[in-house]
Amino acid sequence: MSHQESLTVYLAAFVAELAHSGITDVVVSPGSRSTPMALVMAEHPDLNVHIHVDERSAAFFALGIAKVTNRPVAILCTSGTAAANYFPAIVEAHYARVPLLVLTADRPHELREIGAPQAIDQMHLYGHHVKWFAEMAPPEKSEEIIRYARTVGSRAIAIAANVPAGPVHLNFPFREPLIPLLDDNLFKITERPKGYVKVQNGDLTISEKAFGQIAERLKGKERGIIVCGNIADEQFASSVTRLSERLNFPILADPLSQLRSGKHETDNIIDTYDTFLRNEDAKFFLKPDVIIRFGAIPVSKALTIFIKENPNADHYIIDGGGGWRDPAVLSTDMIFCEETIFCDKLVSQLNDNSASGYLHDWQQLNALTKENMTRVEELTELSEGKLFYQLAEMLPEGATLFVGNSMPIRDLDSFFLNNEKNIKVMANRGANGIDGTVSTALGAALYSKSLYLVLGDLTFFHDLNGLVAAKKFHIDIHIILVNNNGGGIFSFLPQAGHPKHFELLFGTPLDIEFEHAVRMFNGQFTKIMDWNHLRIELEKSRVSKGINVYEVATNRDRNRDEHREFWQSVSQEISNFVKDERR
Amino acid sequence: MSHQESLTVYLAAFVAELAHSGITDVVVSPGSRSTPMALVMAEHPDLNVHIHVDERSAAFFALGIAKVTNRPVAILCTSGTAAANYFPAIVEAHYARVPLLVLTADRPHELREIGAPQAIDQMHLYGHHVKWFAEMAPPEKSEEIIRYARTVGSRAIAIAANVPAGPVHLNFPFREPLIPLLDDNLFKITERPKGYVKVQNGDLTISEKAFGQIAERLKGKERGIIVCGNIADEQFASSVTRLSERLNFPILADPLSQLRSGKHETDNIIDTYDTFLRNEDAKFFLKPDVIIRFGAIPVSKALTIFIKENPNADHYIIDGGGGWRDPAVLSTDMIFCEETIFCDKLVSQLNDNSASGYLHDWQQLNALTKENMTRVEELTELSEGKLFYQLAEMLPEGATLFVGNSMPIRDLDSFFLNNEKNIKVMANRGANGIDGTVSTALGAALYSKSLYLVLGDLTFFHDLNGLVAAKKFHIDIHIILVNNNGGGIFSFLPQAGHPKHFELLFGTPLDIEFEHAVRMFNGQFTKIMDWNHLRIELEKSRVSKGINVYEVATNRDRNRDEHREFWQSVSQEISNFVKDERR
Structure with a gap:
C-alpha cells in the first residue's frame, strides 16, 4: 500500500469526522508540512477554509468565530515557530473557555531533534493551556488506525466543547511526499458514513436536595445581591432575572453579562455600580448579607473591592465550568452547576421574598447616578x-x-x-x-x-x-x-x-x-x-x-x-x- | 520594613547584577505588573532600555541584538498573554542558540488560578524551549534574599550564554503597590559592589589523544570535504581555512558560515555547490570518503541530499554546543568540541596531505558553474x-x-x-x-x-x-x-x-x-x-x-x-x- 494512499485515507477519515462532529470553519495558515491536511480540508464540501498568513492573527480569528457561534473551530499550521504563534490565542481560549481545535503538522519522528530544518519540539507545546494534547499516530490505512483517526477527531472536538470549553491540541507527523490523492471518492466512507462517534456533552448540576438547602438558607434574606459577570449563554438573562425577582435582590450586571441590552425585565438591574461603589458612604449603606455570583470576575474594580470588603456575607459562586473564580478568596459556597439550570431550579424551590428597602436603596442610587450622567x-x-x-x-x-x-x-x-x-x-x-x-x-x-x-x-x-x-x-x-x-x-x-x-x-x-x-x-x-x-x-x-x-x-x-x-x-x-x- | 522598600532593594540588587554580568540592552513592553522592574531598569545608568509595544516583535528585536553582539539581552513584559507573545522568538533563540533572558512579571501566589484578571499559569510557560526556568522568590529585603536575587541574575545570564547558548526564563511575582522607591542610592550596593558572582563559561574540547586519533585516521585521505553551516564565531573562518589547506579538502561554505565574504584564503572554498550538486553525474564524480561538518545544517537541499547519498563516508560532526545536528542520521563520529579549537588543534597534529585531484575536481566544477552564472x-x-x-x-x-x-x-x-x-x-x-x-x-x-x-x-x-x-x-x-x-x-x-x-x-x-x-x-x-x-x-x-x-x-x-x-x-x-x- 502506498504512502500516499495511507496519508489520504487517514486524513479523509479524520477530516470527515471533524465535519460530522460539527466543525464548520477551519483557519489555515500556509505552510509545506501541513499540505496534506490543508488539501483534504479544502476538498471537504462542508468546511469553510479561511487562509490567514499570520498564525497569531489566524488563531485569534478562529477564536472570534468560536466565541460567536459557540462551535469549536479548527486551526491548522505547519511545523516550527508557526505553531508558537498560536500561543497567545490558545491561552486566551483556555481562560475564556472557548473551544479550539489546534492542529499542527510536524516532522516525522526520524527528523526530530536532529537539526532538521523547521523542526521544533511540538510535544505538549502549549503546556497546561490546552485541555488535551495528543501526538497522532503516523498515517496508516489499517482499519484500526482509520477508526482511531475518526475517534480522535470526534473526541478532540467533544473535549474542546465540554465544560469548561477550551483548546485541544493534536500534533500530526507527516512524511514526504506530502501530497494526498484527491478524487471524488475521498470522503466516501463505508463504515458509519454519517459519523463515527456521536458525543453528548453534559452539564454540571447539583441535587434537588442541595437546591432545597440553598433555598432554605436564602429564605427571608433581604440584603442580598446577584453579581453577573461575563456569560455567553443567551438563556441566562431571563432566568437570572426571574431569580432576582423571586429573591428581591438587585442584579449587578457586568457589561459582558449580556444583561444590559435586550428586552428582558430590567427593574432590578443595576448598571452604574462602577460609579457609585467608588463612594465609601454608598458602600457602607449597601453592605450585603448575601452575594450570589455568576460568570467571570466583573470588570469593575470598584465592585470587586466592594465584594472584598464584605467578608462576612454568605458568598455563593456558581460556576458551570467547575472553575474557582474567586480572587477575593471569600466564597462560602462554591457551586459547580450550569448557571441557567441553577437559576431555574432554585426559582422553583423559592417563595417570593417580601419586598425590601435594600433593593430600593440600590435602585435609588442607580437612578441618582444615571441622572448625573448628564454631566x-x-x-x-x-x-x-x-x-x-x-x-x-x-x-x-x-x-x-x-x-x-x-x-x-x-x-x-x-x-x-x-x-x-x-x-x-x-x-x-x-x-x-x-x-x-x-x-x-x-x-x-x-x-x-x-x-x-x-x-x-x-x-x-x-x-x-x-x-x-x-x-x-x-x-x-x-x-x-x-x-x-x-x-x-x-x-x-x-x-x-x-x-x-x-x-x-x-x-x-x-x-x-x-x-x-x-x-x-x-x-x-x-x-x-x-x-x-x-x-x-x-x-x-x-x-x-x-x-x-x-x-x-x-x-x-x-x-x-x-x-x-x-x-x-x-x-x-x-x-x-x-x-x-x-x- | 515596608513592602515598597523590599521591592526596591530586591530589584535593585537583581538589576545591578544583570548589568555587572554583561547585560547592556533590555527590551521592555509596557504593562502594569512589570512596573517595578521596568522603573528600576530605566534608572540603571548602564542599561539601554528599548520600549516595544508588541511583545512578539520585542522578543525578536532582542534576539537580533543578541545575535549581532553575542551578548545576552533581557526582555521584560507584564503578566498574561503578553508573555505568550514571546514564544516564537524564544523557540527561535533555543534552536539558533542565542542567549535571551526572559523576565515575566506575574501576579503573586494568592492571585493565581482563581480568576484574577490577566493572571495565567506562567510556570514553565515555554516548556522545553528554555534552558532554565525559575519562579522567583517574592521580593524581600533580607540579606539572604538579596544575595539570592543577585546570584540568580548572574546565574541566569551565565546559563543563557553557556554552550549551547539559549533562552532562560525567570518569573517574578509582584504584589501591589507596584511602585519602587527610586532615589540616587538605588544601586549603591555595599557588599561586593562590583558584582556578586563572576562566571567563567567554558568551551567543550576533546583530549590531545583524541585529536591524535582523528589526525591518524585522516592521514592520506584524498576524497574529503569540509561542510560549514551557520557559524557565528568570527575566528572560525581563518581556522577552518587552515584546516582545509592542511587536508587539501574543499570547504563547502554555506552562506551563513561567514566564509563567502571576507579577506581569508578562498582557493578551497566552494560556493556554487547548490547548483552543481543537483546534477547526478557531478554527485557520482565527487563521491567523498570523508565528510567533516561544522555548524548548523546547510541551507542547500542539494547538499544535504548529496551527504545522505554517501552513507559509507566517514562522517564527522563537530558541535561545540553538544547538539545532535544530523538529520541524515549518518554520522560516524559525533565530536562535542568548540569548532575553532577543533580546527586549530587538529591542524597542529596534521601533516600536509599531498595535493589531490579530488580538490581540483571540486574547484573545476565550481569554476564552470560560476562561468555559467552569466546566464x-x-x-x-x-x-x-x-x-x-x-x-x-x-x-x-x-x-x-x-x-x-x-x-x-x-x-x-x-x-x-x-x-x-x-x-x-x-x-x-x-x-x-x-x-x-x-x-x-x-x-x-x-x-x-x-x-x-x-x-x-x-x-x-x-x-x-x-x-x-x-x-x-x-x-x-x-x-x-x-x-x-x-x-x-x-x-x-x-x-x-x-x-x-x-x-x-x-x-x-x-x-x-x-x-x-x-x-x-x-x-x-x-x-x-x-x-x-x-x-x-x-x-x-x-x-x-x-x-x-x-x-x-x-x-x-x-x-x-x-x-x-x-x-x-x-x-x-x-x-x-x-x-x-x-x-
Whole structure:
C-alpha cells in the first residue's frame, strides 16, 4: 500500500469526522508540512477554509468565530515557530473557555531533534493551556488506525466543547511526499458514513436536595445581591432575572453579562455600580448579607473591592465550568452547576421574598447616578466616557459590540447603560490581553449582522495584521479607534505619579497615522471631528461595507481629568443622598 | 520594613547584577505588573532600555541584538498573554542558540488560578524551549534574599550564554503597590559592589589523544570535504581555512558560515555547490570518503541530499554546543568540541596531505558553474536570482546582510558568491520561520554599521509591526522587499503540480500595497523599475537614514521558470564536463 494512499485515507477519515462532529470553519495558515491536511480540508464540501498568513492573527480569528457561534473551530499550521504563534490565542481560549481545535503538522519522528530544518519540539507545546494534547499516530490505512483517526477527531472536538470549553491540541507527523490523492471518492466512507462517534456533552448540576438547602438558607434574606459577570449563554438573562425577582435582590450586571441590552425585565438591574461603589458612604449603606455570583470576575474594580470588603456575607459562586473564580478568596459556597439550570431550579424551590428597602436603596442610587450622567452627556469635546454613554443609542438594533481591553472595557462598564436593543457585547476577557483583538472581532464579524469594534490605538496597533482578514474574506466591520496616542490606562494608575520615566515606559506614544494602515487594506478611514460627525458617520455605517475605521482622537490627561471630575461630583451627590436617607 | 522598600532593594540588587554580568540592552513592553522592574531598569545608568509595544516583535528585536553582539539581552513584559507573545522568538533563540533572558512579571501566589484578571499559569510557560526556568522568590529585603536575587541574575545570564547558548526564563511575582522607591542610592550596593558572582563559561574540547586519533585516521585521505553551516564565531573562518589547506579538502561554505565574504584564503572554498550538486553525474564524480561538518545544517537541499547519498563516508560532526545536528542520521563520529579549537588543534597534529585531484575536481566544477552564472547576470527583467548574484557587488564594505527565510535564503545560497568584502550574513535559521524577521534585523541593525534586509512579501507582512522600532529608536535600515505577491517557494514544491487549491492554500497572494505601511512608519518607499534603478538606489542608500524600502516586484511563475532553466542549462554543461574528465 502506498504512502500516499495511507496519508489520504487517514486524513479523509479524520477530516470527515471533524465535519460530522460539527466543525464548520477551519483557519489555515500556509505552510509545506501541513499540505496534506490543508488539501483534504479544502476538498471537504462542508468546511469553510479561511487562509490567514499570520498564525497569531489566524488563531485569534478562529477564536472570534468560536466565541460567536459557540462551535469549536479548527486551526491548522505547519511545523516550527508557526505553531508558537498560536500561543497567545490558545491561552486566551483556555481562560475564556472557548473551544479550539489546534492542529499542527510536524516532522516525522526520524527528523526530530536532529537539526532538521523547521523542526521544533511540538510535544505538549502549549503546556497546561490546552485541555488535551495528543501526538497522532503516523498515517496508516489499517482499519484500526482509520477508526482511531475518526475517534480522535470526534473526541478532540467533544473535549474542546465540554465544560469548561477550551483548546485541544493534536500534533500530526507527516512524511514526504506530502501530497494526498484527491478524487471524488475521498470522503466516501463505508463504515458509519454519517459519523463515527456521536458525543453528548453534559452539564454540571447539583441535587434537588442541595437546591432545597440553598433555598432554605436564602429564605427571608433581604440584603442580598446577584453579581453577573461575563456569560455567553443567551438563556441566562431571563432566568437570572426571574431569580432576582423571586429573591428581591438587585442584579449587578457586568457589561459582558449580556444583561444590559435586550428586552428582558430590567427593574432590578443595576448598571452604574462602577460609579457609585467608588463612594465609601454608598458602600457602607449597601453592605450585603448575601452575594450570589455568576460568570467571570466583573470588570469593575470598584465592585470587586466592594465584594472584598464584605467578608462576612454568605458568598455563593456558581460556576458551570467547575472553575474557582474567586480572587477575593471569600466564597462560602462554591457551586459547580450550569448557571441557567441553577437559576431555574432554585426559582422553583423559592417563595417570593417580601419586598425590601435594600433593593430600593440600590435602585435609588442607580437612578441618582444615571441622572448625573448628564454631566458626561454635556461634554462638548470628543471624550472616551461620552463615547460609550452614547453607543447604545447610536448602534443599530441587533449589532454586536466588541470592545478592546484596557480603557475601553472599563469605560464600557462605567458608561454603557441599560437599553432595550439587542446588542451582543463581546471582549477577550480570558486573560485581558491587548493582543489579537482586531482578529477576534473579525472572526466574530464573519457570523454577525453588524459588528462594531471599539478599541484603543495600542490595541489596534498590536493586531494591525489582523485587518487583512477583512480584506481577504470581504468582512464588514466598523472600527471606532479611540486614539489617545499611547497607553491611556496608565494615567489612572499609581505609575502616573512618577513622571520621570512615565512617557517612556507607560505613556508609550506611537505617533502613527493609522490612515495609512487602513488604506493598505482598502478600508475607509474617517477622522471624527465632533459628536455630530460621529453620529452622522455611524448612521451611514448601517449600509457601508468592508473596513470602516472612525478615529476618535482624545487626550490622555484630559480624559483622566474628565473621569475624575465626573466621579468626584457624583460621589458628592451620593454622599448627600446617603446622609439624607440615614437621617 | 515596608513592602515598597523590599521591592526596591530586591530589584535593585537583581538589576545591578544583570548589568555587572554583561547585560547592556533590555527590551521592555509596557504593562502594569512589570512596573517595578521596568522603573528600576530605566534608572540603571548602564542599561539601554528599548520600549516595544508588541511583545512578539520585542522578543525578536532582542534576539537580533543578541545575535549581532553575542551578548545576552533581557526582555521584560507584564503578566498574561503578553508573555505568550514571546514564544516564537524564544523557540527561535533555543534552536539558533542565542542567549535571551526572559523576565515575566506575574501576579503573586494568592492571585493565581482563581480568576484574577490577566493572571495565567506562567510556570514553565515555554516548556522545553528554555534552558532554565525559575519562579522567583517574592521580593524581600533580607540579606539572604538579596544575595539570592543577585546570584540568580548572574546565574541566569551565565546559563543563557553557556554552550549551547539559549533562552532562560525567570518569573517574578509582584504584589501591589507596584511602585519602587527610586532615589540616587538605588544601586549603591555595599557588599561586593562590583558584582556578586563572576562566571567563567567554558568551551567543550576533546583530549590531545583524541585529536591524535582523528589526525591518524585522516592521514592520506584524498576524497574529503569540509561542510560549514551557520557559524557565528568570527575566528572560525581563518581556522577552518587552515584546516582545509592542511587536508587539501574543499570547504563547502554555506552562506551563513561567514566564509563567502571576507579577506581569508578562498582557493578551497566552494560556493556554487547548490547548483552543481543537483546534477547526478557531478554527485557520482565527487563521491567523498570523508565528510567533516561544522555548524548548523546547510541551507542547500542539494547538499544535504548529496551527504545522505554517501552513507559509507566517514562522517564527522563537530558541535561545540553538544547538539545532535544530523538529520541524515549518518554520522560516524559525533565530536562535542568548540569548532575553532577543533580546527586549530587538529591542524597542529596534521601533516600536509599531498595535493589531490579530488580538490581540483571540486574547484573545476565550481569554476564552470560560476562561468555559467552569466546566464543569470544577463537577465534583463527584475529577477530574484540575479538580485542575490549582484548583491555582493552592490553592498558597501562592512555591510550586514540579513536574509529572510523561504526563497531569499535559498537564492542567497545559490547566487551569493565569494567576495572580498567584509559582509556579515545573518538569518533566523533556528526554526526557519518567516515570523519576526523585520524585528530581528532591526535589533541587529541597532549595532551594525549598515544593514540590508532582503525578504519576501509574506515575511515582511508577518512582522510589519516590527518596523515601529526603526521609527522609535531611529534605526537606519535598508529593506529590499522581493514582492512576488505570495508564497514563492511553493511554486518549487510538489504542491505546484496540483493547481486545484494552489492559489488558495499556497500561492496566498495578499494584494497589498506596502507603500502605505512604510509611510505609516515615516519610511521611504521606492518601487524599483529596473536593474539600473536598483543600482542607483543602493548607491544612494549608503548615506540615507531611517527606513528605506526598495520593492523589487517579481513574478512567481516566471521566477520558477528562470531558476529551472538556469539549473538545467548548467546541469547540461556539468554533465558534459564530467564525461570529458572521466574519459
